[in-house]
Amino acid sequence: MKRNKAQNYIISYDKVIFFTYLTLCLIGILVMLDITSMQSSMNFFYRHVVFVALGVLTAILVLHYLNIEKLRVLNYPFVGFAILLLVIVLIQGNTVKGATRQLDLGFIGLQPSFIARMALVFFFAGYLDKKHNQLLESKPLDFLKHFYPMLTVAVATFTLIILERHLSTLVIGGLTLLTLLTYAGAKKRIVGILVLAAMLLGVVVITMGAEYRGNRIRTYMIYTQFLRNRPEPTNAAEEYQVKESLTALTSGGIFGTGIGRGRAKHYYLPEARTDYVYTIIGEEFGFIGAMIVFGLHCLLFFRAFRIANTQESRYLKFLCAGLAMNIFYNALVNTGVAMSILPATGNTLPFISYGGTALIIDSASVGVILNISAKRRQV
Numbered sequence: 001m002k003r004n005k006a007q008n009y010i011i012s013y014d015k016v017i018f019f020t021y022l023t024l025c026l027i028g029i030l031v032m033l034d035i036t037s038m039q040s041s042m043n044f045f046y047r048h049v050v051f052v053a054l055g056v057l058t059a060i061l062v063l064h065y066l067n068i069e070k071l072r073v074l075n076y077p078f079v080g081f082a083i084l085l086l087v088i089v090l091i092q093g094n095t096v097k098g099a100t101r102q103l104d105l106g107f108i109g110l111q112p113s114f115i116a117r118m119a120l121v122f123f124f125a126g127y128l129d130k131k132h133n134q135l136l137e138s139k140p141l142d143f144l145k146h147f148y149p150m151l152t153v154a155v156a157t158f159t160l161i162i163l164e165r166h167l168s169t170l171v172i173g174g175l176t177l178l179t180l181l182t183y184a185g186a187k188k189r190i191v192g193i194l195v196l197a198a199m200l201l202g203v204v205v206i207t208m209g210a211e212y213r214g215n216r217i218r219t220y221m222i223y224t225q226f227l228r229n230r231p232e233p234t235n236a237a238e239e240y241q242v243k244e245s246l247t248a249l250t251s252g253g254i255f256g257t258g259i260g261r262g263r264a265k266h267y268y269l270p271e272a273r274t275d276y277v278y279t280i281i282g283e284e285f286g287f288i289g290a291m292i293v294f295g296l297h298c299l300l301f302f303r304a305f306r307i308a309n310t311q312e313s314r315y316l317k318f319l320c321a322g323l324a325m326n327i328f329y330n331a332l333v334n335t336g337v338a339m340s341i342l343p344a345t346g347n348t349l350p351f352i353s354y355g356g357t358a359l360i361i362d363s364a365s366v367g368v369i370l371n372i373s374a375k376r377r378q379v
Contacts, residue, residue, distance in 0.1 A: 111166075275334070
């Protein structure tokens, strides 16, 4: 006789997160149609729709079919695979505007740095859960003794990302991991030392790295009036982006110029589909539209954080919080750059900007969060 195996069926999950995610994806489709419609080809729009469909499908599959606890044994291979991809992209990747970030797979340009950022969250969540008692009791030297494998993996990953010249991913990934350490209970002194080390690394990367990074910081300081005596611009392209972004946002006012009536998307603002898509939203939908988009990202974040705080499993708690931070910091940096609150870094707006790798990885993260939120019944 055949034995019937008991199966777990999902009876509920956080629908607020799911519908917030879908709303952001739909806004992304609308904005991408708006931007692409004034160009000679609609290919970018069609590709974006396909990426959204693949992203939503990924989120649903992760929600319904993955056992996150059982799959934690794959955390080490996952982060190892991500590091391997980072090495491969440096050897065989496409170089665009001086940065080598993606592998050409035909339909999609795979960016391993996005995969690495997600893999690090899984790796840290598992390691912090395993060594939680040591984390709570560790002083700086003890922390180095117990957590050097975790730090080694992070340093190796971030070094490869620096070599790819993908500074925005480095910033967002670093913020995520530092916040996750704090959330997990690391002593303030340890977090302070790591923050100081990260700041020193940032200074070294900016001052000794590619010239455009220094130009972006200088332009940011000019426009935020940190430099009162305005010097002559050292890089017209960097200053142009900031100027056009601020012009577009201020021209939008409270209610916006109206969909299709914006100026910036007519090639006045470079990277309108990716880095500066929030500027297009602010110009055509106004302050209200921009705040709705930012508010939806905030809603997704705080809802996910609430789910994390209700978990009995420390691993799921850390994983849910880490993935939520990873998405939210990305949104925070993108909107900050658009408003010149932060220097330009070149990152996308989650679920809205054009970009297949980012959209699918962020969708998979939402799927994991929904999976963690799900209540199941055994039948």
